[in-house]
Amino acid sequence: MKRFTLGATGLTLALAMTTTLASAQSLRVTVAEYSAKTGPYFEEAAEAFEQANPDADVQIEVVPWDVLLQKLTTDISGGANADLSIIGTRWLIDFVSEGIAAPLDEYMDEDFRGRFFDVFLSPSVMDGQTYGLPVAASARAMYYNKDLLEQAGIDGPPQTWDELAEAAPKISALGDDIAGFGMQGKEIETDVYFYYAFWAYGGDLVEEDGTSGLDTEAGYQAAETYKSLIDAGATQPGVTAYNREDVQNLFKQGKVGMMITAPFLSSQIAEEAPDLDYGVTAIPAGPDGDRGTYGVTDSIIMFENSQNKELAWEFLDFIFTTEWRAKFTEGEGFLPVNPEVAAMPAFADNADLKEFTALLPDARFAPVIAGWEEIAGITSDALQTIYLGEGEIQPTLDAAAAEINEILDQ
Template identity: 35%
Template sequence: MKKTVRYSAAIALAAAASLTLSSCGFGGGSTDGGDAEGKTTLDLLVPSYSDNTQGLWEDVVDGFEAENPDITVKLEVQSWDNLESVIATKVQGGEAPDIYNGGPFAGFAADDLLYPVEDVVSADTLSDFQDSFLANAEVDGTAYALPLIASARALFVNNALLEQAGVAQPPTTWDELLDAATKISALGNGIAGYGMPLGSEEAQAEAAVWLWGGGGTFGDADAITVDDPSNLPGAEQIKKMIDAGATQADPGSTNRSPLMDIFIQGKIGMQVGLPPTVGQIADNNPDLDYSIVPIPTQDGSAFTLGVMDQLMAFKNDGDKQDAITKFFDYYYSADVYVPWVQTEGFLPVTKSGADALSGEEALAPFLEVLPDAQFYPSTNPQWQATDGAFKALFGQIQTKPAQDVLTEIQAQVDAS
């Protein structure tokens, strides 16, 4: 593979892939948490990240049950499209899983449905998490979820297209990015300078790249502030890129995954990508000449934005607490956790996991930023509504004034 990596600092984002696997389904334990053989039963609900997900969790369950013959784990795998409706239905019906892999959790914590993580994990395991990731799972100073995976994003650059367009170096600022992308688009033949996915798949992520790259913010645990004036420079730069013809056609309805496929085919000059993008290139176009560089910002300064998914434990049966602790300690042991996260193509959230993968060249640019990652305000109870508002409305920025779009998103969040 022809690949160079230039990465002194990067932006980390997380976004998980949505591939559907069939559900195994919970079997439903008895009210005392045990089955007919006197075993404790743990119900585990997880989303599918890839075609590997179900098999990886089955391996974890098999290994755990072999070491803990008095505990049975019943696995249910759902697609990301269905996950939130499934968990909502289960919680409302009084059938919450004992362990859940998901995103937003602040609402569950506010309703006193979750164990504080210090009650369901050993001190050694707890101390192994990257501090910034564990802090992002706190509500009012108490962590109610364990970090599961991280993802990092950086700018993937087609070196050959930059050279053809007469661009000497990958851009570091917005002005340089606009100039380079415009020149690449001018090459014609269906080539786009910058791949800008503003469609519903992950509009909030592309928005964060630009709004936060200009010094903006989505808010914090106390308040969502999408219409903050600091977000306007980034929003206006998005329109500037589109109006200049520096992007693909109709970015407002373009989703990230299919757009990245076009980059991999060699038809896009630059696009923000994830660690799994490296493997996708290796599988589908190993001769692609590309670089991984920091995402350009307004003034060229670096910032790091992180997203993670979590594992959390519902307080269903009090006598399951010890079994949950054993499961978490087993799963996060390096010899179990590292192969799991590596196969899924994401980044570890534990210090031991980062150490184990530190020699992986392809992951090195992304691992570097994990300890200092910043995050979406996911502990704000309105974050889920904010995420949905971006996905529903932000694509309109290609045809509406930037401030109007930000105001509409804020209004939808405030009404939630």
């Protein structure tokens, strides 16, 4: 009996192998490189998936974040795109309107949908169709250095921007190389760093009439707040030379009192500066109690021209199981996008993460606008002009808003 089973297995195996040869099922997956752990994680997942599906050959293509959009553009333009790709959800509308992303609803059942928090899945839904699955999520909160605050005689982190404007110079006064508020002024998310205050003052990126909200009172006030922090020496000098990583580095060294960034800073501190005594709190509120955090997700999409949609879906189904999600989320230091993962002790008992999750109801996502990257570019340029003191606040923001309105009109 046993021999017979073995023989049968051998036969099936041989059959399976011939079918593999006949139809080599290869699957190409483009993933963004979040950290040194991203590549190995996806390779491992691909291997595990191949073991479960012997006729599949999964190729992982790891792309640095800065050039992801460029690669996708050239890939699609050359008709050589992968089957699946991670993209910034803020780009999704471009992919959908050009018919490049495939709708996923036909594959998804209620059970699958239930694996996600709705707040993270909804940005990928357009015109009632789901075009992407949230693969990475993060929100922003304020990190503060407890020692520096204490030395400056401040009890507890500031709750409003007014309090922050008061506290920051006191911390800066502690030493030449100490700055109260760490401010980002360069490269990716320079615009976002401004929106924290902009939202607190009640601003909206796109007004109800469909125009830019930069040229409103909220825009002027937020810019005024930041500019006066810079002028008062309450930030690190030369903000336009600092990108997000640079400011985080200052914070890790204990040279910055407060800064706003994403959960991954916690895991970096745990590894690189374990002695730093810091806390995480909500982003300061505006005069009317408004506050906003930036919610950002990256989604994984399936390409409409994929030849292997069934297999691609199986791979998605595989990596969105709780086990693989937990491994990814913990390794990269993101927020859990799945309730089951969030309930795991590693996440549920993490005090820093709780602060971020608590902010989610206030989270704002990048608006669904074609050409979002260009709008972000215009906004960042205008802010740099203001930070450098090369332009008055109001006219600079008005000009930027006018430029943005032209894009919004299209």
